Amino acid sequence: MTLTEAAFWTKRFGVIAAGAFAVFVIVILAVTLRAADEMPPQYMTANFACTQTREEFLEHKLEIPSLKLADGSEMVFEINTDSGKIDSLPQIINVYSFDNPVQALSAQADAKILAKKLGFDPDAIIRRGTQSYVWVDRERNQTLEVEAKNLNFSLKTDPAFIRQMAREASLPSEQEAKSKAANALRSLGLYPEDYSTGNHQTTLIKVNPDGSYSKATALADAQLVRVDFVRNKSMITIPSNIVGAESMVQTLSRKLPEEPISETRIVNDEKLIVYTFNTLVSFPNTQRANISVYIGVDNKDNTVTTLSSVYQIEYTFWPIYPESCGTYELISPQVAIEKVQSGEGSLVYLFENGGDDVIEYVPRRVKKFSVLDVYLVYYEDWEELEYLQPVYAISGEVIFDNDIKGSFDYFYPAINYEIVQDKIEQPKPEVIEESGGLL
Secondary structure (H helix, E strand, O other), X not given: OOHHHHHHHHHHHHHHHHHHHHHHHHHHHHHHHHHHHOOOHHHHOOOOOOOOOHHHXXXXXXXXXXXXXXXXXXXXXXXXXXXXXOOOOOOEEEEEEEOOOOOOOOHHHHHHHHHHHOOOOOOOOEEEOOOEEEEXXXXXXXXXXEEOOOOOEEEEEOHHHHHHHHOOOOOOOHHHHHHHHHHHHHHOOOOOHHHOOOOOEEEEEEEOOOOOEEEOOOHHHOOEEEEEOOOEEEEEEEEOOEOOHHHHHXXXXXXXXXXXXXXXXXXXXXXXXXXXXXXXXXXXXXXXXXXXXXXXXXXXXXXXXXXOOEEEEEEOOOXXXXXXXXXXXEOOHHHHHHHHHOOOOEEEEEEEOOOOOOOOOOOOOEEEEEEEEXXXXXXXXXXXXXXXXXEEEEEEEEEEOOOOEEEEEEXXXXXXXXXOOOOOOOOOOOEOOOOOOOO
């Protein structure tokens, strides 16, 4: 071999060795950096664990009712978010099972107990077949109907009596109404824990002479304050005793708009912090809730003091198991918007800004939709469902055909149903054996 050839091959092997070393460094860095941002297995790859088979889960694909648009509406959407684009959202999140009750043998006795708490004579029961039980109190102008299967109920007061009482005193403030409504539910033992941290909403209600309800523009014009109780559920949960928990929480905190809620638990005699990234549970009408309490002026003749200012309760509670049954992969928010543009979404709210969204919806003709926000919520129906599933809420401003502006909300199911699989068994996250980590 000549010196020239030796120099050539020395140089060639040097390049190869340098390349191999660079690849080695890149691999090491990739593994190291990936470990820092790695999520628990169920959030890296969906486990589809709510059912054993794909077919079982797909029997429960969400079907969300939609409001109608008036003929001639245009499905024109503009993206006008703060960033000018649709921000990234989690690709895999929790799905929950509802703990739906079956009708108990003690249903009638339980309904009587509830009726007594609400101030009715429990023995004055009227049975409506096997479906529900009814009480009528003519002195208080109130009726109560309790569903036999789940004890969900509706308490109503005669509208003329509400108007009469409202003339005799002033309504409490909206903040006071929230407090009175919460205390009423607590006194009945009907204030579920996952509602206790919600940002409950209020609406001023005007009771019209014909008994219908509409939205009041000011407290002085209202006869009732409706308090809608809001619940939250966790999209992603990370315990502090798994390897890399701190970096996982930091990564998600950068991606999600809400800070996680930290809760200290004792597990096997060791202190554990659980970090929960919550989102809202929403309904077929985004301005309403499944639990609503209507607060009016204090009625001193009501013998149940904790209910003296309560004139109406609409109580539909679907209990949810506290732990998720599985995790599922989502479509992208961009795909959700495309589906809505093509007419496949569910319109759940459409009203003029400052308009009356208490009265019955009337279809309107729309010229343009301006998308201001896209976020994930869980969907709960008026009727019983098997699973609490996520939907994309697409919200913003609308321009009607008369150029008046309004607000809109569209829903589209977030789970990518096309790639749902049979249940996948996943390895458990590596656990820190000694207490420490984030503590």
